[in-house]
Amino acid sequence: MSQVKTYALSEGVTLRTFLAPAFKTMRISVNLLVPAREDRAAAYGLLPYLVTRATRRYPDYTALGGRLAELYGASLGSSVQKIGEYQVLSVSVDGIASCYAFGGENMFAELAGLLLDVVFDPLKDSDGLFPLDGFLQEKRQQLEQKDSDFSDKMIYAHQRCHELLFEGGPAGIDRLGGRKQIEALRREDLASAWEELLDQAKVEIFVLGGCAPDLEWFRERFSGIGGNRALGPVPYTRTDFRRVTEEQTIAQSKLAMAFRADVPPEDRQLFQLMSAVLGEPTSSKLFQKIREERGLCYYCDSAFSWVNGALFVESGVETKDLDRVEAAVLEQLSALRNGEITEAELRGAKLYLCNSLRSVGDSLHGVEGWYLGQSFAQEELTPEQAAENLMKYTAADVAEAANRLVPAVVYRLKGSEC
Amino acid sequence: MEWERIASPRVGDCYYRGRHSSGLEIILYPKETGSSTQAVLGVKYGSVHNSFQWEGESAPEAMPEGAAHYLEHKLFESEEEDAFARFAETGANANAYTGEESTCYVFSCTDRLYDSLKILLDFVQSPYFTEETVAKERGIIGQELTMYQDSPSWRVFFNYLRAMYHVHPVREDVAGTRESIARITPAHLYRCHEAFYSPSNMILAIVGKFDRDKVAALCDEMFRLVPASRVEPLFPDEPETVARSRIEQELSVAIPVFQFGYKCGGAPRDEKDLAAMGVLLSVLASDASPLFRRLLDQELINESSFSYQYFEGTGYATVIFGGESKDPERAARLIQEEVREMGAKGIPEEAFHWAKRSLYGDCVSSLNSAAGVAQWLTDFAFQGQELFTYIDALAELTIEQAEEKLKDLREDRSVLSVIRPLKSARKDETQ
Structure with missing residues (x-):
């Protein structure tokens, strides 16, 4: 396996590279790790989906989709997972390596630029809020994700078991927050939440596959964010059966x-x-x-x-x-x-x-x-x-x-x- | 053994294809950089091959539904040590699956390729069934069927096919039903094995690190000279119309799930047809399409579940759109309107250009995965198609060829399948 190299861009930001030209694709991801909190989980859980909807450069969801299609079906991804007591909020971009781009595009520059826009320049309206249509769309889809989890009985049974195991503690908080918390979300709650996340989260950046990134480029752009957090497993406490x-x-x-x-x-x-x-x-x-x-x-x-x-x-x-x-x-x-x-x-x-x-x-x-x-x-x-x-x-x-x-x-x- | 080298300057890969003296087709795709190697032994025998005619016999034979899947389960067992236990010795990760068109036995390994390959080639050719072991497997497969009964995505799909097809066997669940598997005996399984598991009806595909000569030598050792398959699968005449245009079922779900689509002609297709349909569907319903945007804006779909596909095989083909929706009827109506409008106005040039690029990118990305490539090669080969020809067909596709496929999407041949939440659901069964 090619070597994974780790660089500390700042106290709160780690960059890991796995440069393997044999891969026909590249992937760049920014993962924000924060302790799960009952009062913030729903807001944070919505943010990766909101910021990948539109950026100032591509203010329209469909236009952004068109640009990704033009870039050989590149994809902007967003995900939320729980690892122990942490909520992990990720945005990423995947696409083919430059040598397969018959249009001669520098795919790394294109894809890294798109991801940079998502992280630092997501679309907001004149009041500094995420646009209403996108907010309502994503909120609805979070609630439908909950419905979907209920419909899949394997997922549902696992989630219930996990909830019971960690009930009352941060590890038991749902990755997307609770249904009631999602329903109660207001646009105003999210206005500064992304900046708050970028400021406080432990940031893990990955640059992987068929690309040759410039480390200084990452250092310049990402070293000003992130909080210094020591991550660790869920502390062991013996609970009743x-x-x-x-x-x-x-x-x-x-x-x-x-x-x-x-x-x-x-x-x-x-x-x-x-x-x-x-x-x-x-x-x-x-x-x-x-x-x-x-x-x-x-x-x-x-x-x-x-x-x-x-x-x-x-x-x-x-x-x-x-x-x-x-x-x-x-x-x-x-x-x-x-x-x-x-x-x-x-x-x-x-x-x-x-x-x-x-x-x-x-x-x-x-x-x-x-x-x-x-x-x-x-x-x-x-x-x-x-x-x-x-x-x-x-x-x-x-x-x-x-x-x-x-x-x-x-x-x-x-x-x-x- | 003679090898044909097939290369794609476009994606920078090549592979080798040869016919072993036993009749087995071998496809070897080198991938020197990864750690794991993937092997697939595919048999052109799936759930749709339930009726067949032996050469020289007067009457056709019909098997209980689910026979191909049952056989796949049972082949792992032998009189001495079962195949799983043998693979555990080499560390290979083995599995198998049955689809409509084929049954595939697969393993991936990072070490001891030839030992694992020997196990694969041996157990697939060594049927051993007793009344007792077949009866025991009935309980396991029964539980598999019960699991699918609760799965909205599985149920909505097979209900859809059942509504679309009058008589074609694709309308039946791949694994059969509890009633049909109760009828399966060791004699049925031996008969199916004899009919379909001859080397000339199989493909061995390996993607990863290997020595071609060693693979050929192992095939010499493991494959006996067996006459070519003497059975012909039989298919009833399927009308062009759909059996019914609507089908619904209630399950314990919190949001309805739907599939809506069109019955297309069942004639054989080539790489150009697949490329043309792929591009058309991408233009119609990808994330960048106006239809996708309209469906989202009207809160009729969500991004995580909406999908579309061209599902096709011997004597059947259908275009399917689906996902979770609070109003499946409206979602289907919007899809229908978009198809109608595109039929009248044609495909926008820019969208066509993007869709071609996007599908090309998907193909290039898929070549990263040894497992994905092995499966792709096998599926294409069973349909008489070839991977790089498909990628070239995408690049060379014209807008007219994609538009031609719109004629396949006829409103009078559409089906809507819906899974709805239980009307009688208890309070704790709703979200």
Whole structure:
């Protein structure tokens, strides 16, 4: 994998480059990381979508779309995610490398210029407010995104489990803010919020793929923004175990279980490995024992998030089998804790993770996701280092990690057919 | 083995294509820079190939719906060690999927390519089914079907096809139904395997790092000389009209989901046809189009869910627009009006120019991904088409060729499929 280079443009702004001419595209992204706050989440969550709608140079949404199409289908992206207790607000631009632009355009200059406009010169009206039509459009679409999340029962069950796990804390705040908060948003609330974000957020900029950026260009433009923040995982606090069942008129019930653990940074790979042995690849216990041997479900997977200090197990099951599948998951976890781990399970999990880690550099999104995640750990690792680390763990280490999991939530979305 | 080199100066890539002595078509696309290599073994056998005629036999055969998908699930199992366990030994990430036109077995790896390739070529040719294992799989596939029953995007799509087609098998769910899979026996699966899983009905595509001679040698070792496939898939005569113009279903959703589109002619298509339709759709409904803007301004769609596609295969083709909408009827009306207006006024030149560039950019971007390229190559090859010819066709496309495709979008052959929130939803089931 080509080398990722990291430059501190200022105390609050980090630039990472991954220059790989083999990629036929480039990607430039600006990620703003702020602690999630109940009173600001909805406003901040709307901003990436608002600023990418129109800029002073391209004041019309359709005209901006036309310019992007002309630039060989380049795309201006916006996204909001939660990483632990942080809300991560991102704007980005993706497009083809200059050597494929048959019109001779300098694609880096074009795309970086567009992104710069989005960040520093989004369209505002004469009162300094985001235009009303764009504000109303984006607010409506945020509410429809909530509807969409409700309609997808896998997403919904995961979100409910996550909410229950972190209820009352910053990690439990929805990435887009609550429905009521979005409905209550006023244009005036947003007027200075973007500047406030640029001033206070930890800024992570990525320049990736087939391009050759001028670092000074970035330093000149971005070093004046950003706040100096130390990022870190969700602090571990042992909470009471919660069991919640809700009913909906659906054909398949969903089971979502969460476990918490106090995981120091040096144990990150160990817990990833433990999750993989339990329920990620097809050689894992959940896949082999619950799906393949007992035919109880189509999917039953685990996933571990170090930043959240949580392991999730999720499955779609027949309502009558909810108890059986929950018991079967606990049975497999118990086997893991007792060290009942075969050579094949351990090797399968290690090779699966190594394969994924070695492939990180094959996609620009993969590289960005990896290093954004690393910014939460004091000591950053390359994917290759992480792969090397996890190979050293034994079955006993994995069992020991499994014994540190504390059951936290069992959420059931119970189906009752029409 | 002889290799044909196919190059595209336009995108700076090349690949190799050859026919193995077993009849297997092999496509090898070098990508020296990435870490992972992707392999696809595609079989030209999908959910639409449910009826077929064996050469020399008097009566055609029909399989229960979902047979191709069931076979895909079961092939991973063997008398000794299942394929997943074997792939776990090499570290390859393996999967499979069944579509309307083909079944594909895939893996990606960063190491031990030839060991994984050997497993792939072996298990796909080694059917092993018993009453017991087939019965066990029924529970797993049953759960997969139940999962799709709750999925608004899945339901709106298959309802749409069911309304559009009278008899063409594309109207059936790829995975079948609980009733149809209950009828599938080991004998059915062996019969389908025998009918369709011959090397001459398969394509092996590898994208990444490999040695061509080693791949050919492995195919020599793994593929026996088997006579070319002796079955002909059968398709009923599908009328040009739609079966019904509206279809609706209620599900536990918070916002309606719709698909609206047109039934197009089912005749075979070439790369130029695909390019012309792609550009037309981009002009009509991309982010830069007046239609997209109108739909947004009237709050009839949202950016995250609205999409459009040209969905086509053997004997079927349809243009589909869809997404979430609080008023699907109005959204469909606006789409229809735009198609009508463009039919009368023609395609604006600037929009045509942008759409061509945009689609070219999409193609170039897609070439980054080994998995994407492997799938693209396989899909094109099964339709008798070629990737770089498609990219060239885009560049050479004229506005008249794109306008010609507007004739395929006839109002009397349109369908609107809608998923609505439950009328009887409990309070906690609404947002």
